[in-house]
Amino acid sequence: MTNLDFEKPVSDIESRIADLKQMHPSPSSEIEAEIRKLKEDQIANLKRIYADLTPWQTVQVARHPDRPLIRDFIAGVCSEFIELHGDRLFGDDQGMIGGFATIGKHRVVLIGHQKGRTLEEKIKCNFGQACPEGYRKALRLMKLAEKYHLPVVSLIDTPGAFPGADAEERGQAEAIARNLMEMAALHTPIVVIITGEGGSGGAIGIGVGDTILMLSHAVYSVISPEGCASILWRDGTKAAEAANALKITAKSLLSLKVIDEIIPEPVGGAHRDYPSTMKVVGKSIERHLDKLSHTSTHKIVKRRFEKFAAMGRFK
Amino acid sequence: MGWFIKKQQPVAKPEPREDIWIQCPSCKAHIFKDEWEKDLKVCKECNYHERLTWKERVDILLDPKSFKEIASRISFNDPLKFSDAKGSYASKAAENRGKTGLNESIVTGTGKLHGVRVTVAVMDFRFLGGSLASGTGEKFLQAGMFALKHKQPFIVFSASGGARMHEGIISLMQMPKTCAVLARLREAKVPYISVMTDPTTGGVSASYAMVGDIHIAEPRALIGFAGRRVIEETIKQKLPDSFQTAEYLLAHGFVDIIVARKDMKDTLHRLMKYCSR
Ligand SMILES: [Zn+2]
Numbered sequence: 001m002t003n004l005d006f007e008k009p010v011s012d013i014e015s016r017i018a019d020l021k022q023m024h025p026s027p028s029s030e031i032e033a034e035i036r037k038l039k040e041d042q043i044a045n046l047k048r049i050y051a052d053l054t055p056w057q058t059v060q061v062a063r064h065p066d067r068p069l070i071r072d073f074i075a076g077v078c079s080e081f082i083e084l085h086g087d088r089l090f091g092d093d094q095g096m097i098g099g100f101a102t103i104g105k106h107r108v109v110l111i112g113h114q115k116g117r118t119l120e121e122k123i124k125c126n127f128g129q130a131c132p133e134g135y136r137k138a139l140r141l142m143k144l145a146e147k148y149h150l151p152v153v154s155l156i157d158t159p160g161a162f163p164g165a166d167a168e169e170r171g172q173a174e175a176i177a178r179n180l181m182e183m184a185a186l187h188t189p190i191v192v193i194i195t196g197e198g199g200s201g202g203a204i205g206i207g208v209g210d211t212i213l214m215l216s217h218a219v220y221s222v223i224s225p226e227g228c229a230s231i232l233w234r235d236g237t238k239a240a241e242a243a244n245a246l247k248i249t250a251k252s253l254l255s256l257k258v259i260d261e262i263i264p265e266p267v268g269g270a271h272r273d274y275p276s277t278m279k280v281v282g283k284s285i286e287r288h289l290d291k292l293s294h295t296s297t298h299k300i301v302k303r304r305f306e307k308f309a310a311m312g313r314f315k
Numbered sequence: 316m317g318w319f320i321k322k323q324q325p326v327a328k329p330e331p332r333e334d335i336w337i338q339c340p341s342c343k344a345h346i347f348k349d350e351w352e353k354d355l356k357v358c359k360e361c362n363y364h365e366r367l368t369w370k371e372r373v374d375i376l377l378d379p380k381s382f383k384e385i386a387s388r389i390s391f392n393d394p395l396k397f398s399d400a401k402g403s404y405a406s407k408a409a410e411n412r413g414k415t416g417l418n419e420s421i422v423t424g425t426g427k428l429h430g431v432r433v434t435v436a437v438m439d440f441r442f443l444g445g446s447l448a449s450g451t452g453e454k455f456l457q458a459g460m461f462a463l464k465h466k467q468p469f470i471v472f473s474a475s476g477g478a479r480m481h482e483g484i485i486s487l488m489q490m491p492k493t494c495a496v497l498a499r500l501r502e503a504k505v506p507y508i509s510v511m512t513d514p515t516t517g518g519v520s521a522s523y524a525m526v527g528d529i530h531i532a533e534p535r536a537l538i539g540f541a542g543r544r545v546i547e548e549t550i551k552q553k554l555p556d557s558f559q560t561a562e563y564l565l566a567h568g569f570v571d572i573i574v575a576r577k578d579m580k581d582t583l584h585r586l587m588k589y590c591s592r
Contacts, residue, residue, distance in 0.1 A: 161521075161540065161541075162549075163540070163541035163542075163545045163546050163549050164541075164546060164549050164550055165546055165550050165552075165554060165558065167540070167541075168539050168540060168541065168546065168558070168559060169567055170567070171525075171567065171568070171569050172521070172540040172541070173520035173521040173524070173525050173538075173539065173540040173569075174525040174526075174569050176490075176521040176522075176525075176540070177490075177494065177520070177521050177522050177523070177524070177525035177526045178525070178526060180490055180491045180494035180495075180521075180522055180526075181494040181495075181497055181498045181501070181526045182498075183491070184491060184494055184495035184498040185495075185498040185499075185501075185502065200478075200487060200518075201478075201487070201490065201517070201518055201521045201540070203487075204487055204488075204490055204491060205521075207491070208491045208495075220484055221483065221484060221487075222478050222480060222482075222483050222484055222486050222487040222518075223478075223480055228480050231480065232399035232400065232401070232480060232481075233399055233400040234400065235400075238400070241399075242399075245395065245397050245398060245399060245483075246395070246397075246480070246483045246484070247395045247483050247484065248483070248484070253484060256394065256484065256485060258484050258485070258488060304495075305495050305498075305499070308488065308491045308492045308495045309456055309492060309495060309496070311452075311485065311488035311489070311491075311492050312449035312450075312452050312453050312485060312488065312489065312492065313392045313394035313449050313482075313485060314389050314390060314391065314392045314419075314449040314450040314453050315389070315390045315391070315392045315450075
């Protein structure tokens, strides 16, 4: 487990526990009690720290190297997943994956960004930055969902759409734009979950839905805090200030009515407890799919329009 | 997304008289002011199409005195109470309004184009770099709904550096918001023509600018998703000058026609004849 700077009290306790265990291969009841006490301490510390994360600390958690990724969610939430590949136009982007999936009693089409865990995977996935063919693959699968009236479940975790020359050449802007228009009118329910990083256009490119859920330590922003800091503060190191100003945490987004619900992560973040994370995410998706399945498609599409039409604060 | 594009500053040289001469922002050639105006601010040396104010655009485009503004009172707000190193967004936007007389980065309305009733939305780069934010999105939505209701072709002139950072996620949400109304136009078979002018980048290129029935670009306009510097840092290479130009997009299949400013009105009129039912 990689510990973050602000988790120092927790790391200290963890190393003390490790030391004790090493020094006492067959611990006395006294030592066991001490270890128990330390573990309680550790949890108390995690609770305290995570109850009050700053926006910039939340960014660190959302980008944590051990944070569950799409493959983990598929393994933990879906009883079946049949991956479908390619956009039928150019290629099979690994930065965006999708296919048929079963979640509880619901058969769905699941799409989402893939960041990759190992360095090799990350390079293959462009670190979760999808290319135009990724957005087009996602759209192809969403159209398939519409045809068979399967709900779409979209998992968002990306630093942003890939900013490469080849991505521009193949129409990154057009690919995202088209998804926005098609998703607005897609005649099947769409549940969106921001699981980690919701990076700008790359995120919204699969982020139009009827229910927008967000894990409690995920972030969602128009620009990365570093990017914003380097432009508006003219200093990339002012990312923490930019993160504050941009209002990127789940709590802020809920109050801005950009998301509908926060999925609470286990104590110390999703990366510390996959099983609990999967359970709560799975339950939440099922509950919303249940709800949407009782509403007519016509009404769903109408409400989706109204939902996004109402986004904005102007005078 | 959200970066601003700075206009290239004229090179500091002994200045010819400003009352007579204009310097082309692109090739730096000196051109008679009268000629510059007569050519609709297009450089006769390099064909650069200078950015226009919304008023200049409407005057070129619509029949005289036919323009009526829609949603004119909608103005920026400050949903995040945003402040950066240089101060508050509220004061920056207010200052911009003072300088430009604009409430937002877009002006929307209805008018006649060679006698055909159309709904138009014209972005103005002077207002915070034509950035897309709540007010922009709302005006766009209302204009789109007007076009839908009256079955008027909807013509949008984009000029934008992208989403406005100062309204954070709310700016990002204007991308699906604007595209949602365009989905309705499509369903009702109301024509939507997107005209990309210099520059059309970031969140505007990745939303309404790129989902037109027809994509028109002005010559040499900068059009693209990511910023040049970001791309160069990603690929560790210098990009050619031709990258992300209107001509580049035409060659790669994302623009239908490049239309010179002087031909814009007639071309739109000819196109619309094919887009009515
Ligand atoms: Zn010139």
